[in-house]
Amino acid sequence: MNTATARYLGQLRTEATHVASGNVVQTDAPTDNHGRGEAFSPTDLVSAALGSCMMTIMGIVAERRQLNLVDSTFVVRKHMSAEAPRRIAQIDVTFTLPAALSAADRALLERSAATCPVALSLHPDIKQNLVFTYEQ
The missing domain is CATH 3.30.300.20 (K homology (KH) domain)
Structure with missing residues (x-):
């Protein structure tokens, strides 16, 4: 069984879904690396x-x-x-x-x-x- 699935949302963001639970985590690039720092990097x-x-x-x-x-x-x-x-x-x-x-x-x-x-x-x-x- 896969651990997670993920997709690229654009603007240096991703969204990963934990397969077993359905919990979702978004990531954003940090401000010191072209991102907005609005989520975990x-x-x-x-x-x-x-x-x-x-x-x-x-x-x-x-x-x-x-x-x-x-x-x-x-x-x-x-x-x-x-x-x-x-x-x-x-x-x-x-x-x-x-x-x-x-x-x-x-x-x-x-x-x-x-x-x-x-x-x-x-x-x-x-x-x-x-x-x-x-x-x-």
């Missing part, structure tokens, strides 16, 4: 996918250990290369998780995040900078 989606994948894997581990990560958050910042070819050079992901987590649980969750499928699929030249804060 494809590289924004890659960066957001990294954070989402890491949080999902931490969620799986947390459920197994009966830890509550509900309302945990992450912020993603993408850095594009300054030199050609244009590519993602670095992705910073900052997680905010519950302060009540033990040191052992924190270490386990941090290790699990770094081994998510997206993290392991990205080219090794893309620096993945992970920061974990514990505040909730």
Whole structure:
């Protein structure tokens, strides 16, 4: 079964539909690359996918250990290369998780995040900078 179908809408926009759910995502070229920046760019989606994948894997581990990560958050910042070819050079992901987590649980969750499928699929030249804060 296909994962997604997509079409080009013109004016540097695409629309992708997730086959299994019917959810739709539009992309737009970023303002620094001829676009209007009115939607995720494809590289924004890659960066957001990294954070989402890491949080999902931490969620799986947390459920197994009966830890509550509900309302945990992450912020993603993408850095594009300054030199050609244009590519993602670095992705910073900052997680905010519950302060009540033990040191052992924190270490386990941090290790699990770094081994998510997206993290392991990205080219090794893309620096993945992970920061974990514990505040909730």
